[in-house]
Amino acid sequence: MSAASAEPARRPRRPSGGPGPLLEVAVAEFNTRGYDATSMEDLSRAAGITKSSFYHHFAGKEALLRAALERALDGLFGVLAEPGASAGSPSERLRHIVRGQVRVLMTDLSYVTLLLRVRGNTETERWALERRRAFDAEITALVRQAVEAGEVRAGIEPALAARLLSGLVNSVAEWYRPGRPGSGTLPDDVARAVFEGILPAA
């Protein structure tokens, strides 16, 4: 109810020496409370610093959201920029991209989770949705190429395949937690599920 800056500073969850850790704290709060329901008071309280220290690093809540979504999107577009994403047949490129997407999701789980929850209520959210659509369009185009090259069984509707592909990959964010045993093979497991089935015949 009272301004956070008037309250005694709580013990910080982690060192809050720069923008990186603050961003981490903000993303955790956004994911827990929802972006709309999180105030700069909530954020500075969670980080254990004053609001004015927070504003020293970020112009406001939307700047934090933008930085967080940028990190997730940079990771995903970074995969598309890797040599493996443009070398080889469309199928090989798709396999590389799927593995890369899962790796980004595992490395930057909270950032990708935030990205997947974006609904388009602010300018930053609409920008992020636009970038997600651009990413998905690249995947759909590649699926189309794989079908046209005869690498993927005809009869698969490329737009539907791309939606299912994205749905499968992104669903990992709902249950994956860092340090889960057996996670090392997860990128390959998901890629195999895409090309051979989740329950392939023996």
Added chain:
Amino acid sequence: MSAASAEPARRPRRPSGGPGPLLEVAVAEFNTRGYDATSMEDLSRAAGITKSSFYHHFAGKEALLRAALERALDGLFGVLAEPGASAGSPSERLRHIVRGQVRVLMTDLSYVTLLLRVRGNTETERWALERRRAFDAEITALVRQAVEAGEVRAGIEPALAARLLSGLVNSVAEWYRPGRPGSGTLPDDVARAVFEGILPAA
């Protein structure tokens, strides 16, 4: 700001003659605003009736949530009770269940969407999560049986396969909209993706 019952009744979105249409209105509001952020005022305003008329049908917000989640869960457990879910090999049963899950999702999209967003903040939500877990446990057990029967390629970790399976099926709720062309084959398309891959080799 003032109580909804003191405001002039708005034109109802649909006939509000009984609990069914009210439930439909409530689910739409819950999905748009989020359950926590929706008040009985919001609901009676959206339904175009007074709060007391609303309370005539439902004891309160949580009763509405429970009725909505029950509908989604009854649909899903209804699939498990179908003859096709217990006849045939584990793989055949799984194929039947996947198709049925997609059909329920298409028929009761808003109810299933609400179920998939449940986070466990209220007793009703925790009950629904418990039921979802029970459903998932049945699927995991069937996947295990399929692996043990040698129908599914060994090396697939049943718990992971079940998670990916549920992730793939549920992701359909994020983009499917009733009346979408080509939807008729969606249950079979998803089942094929599960057993042959989203991008099966030609």
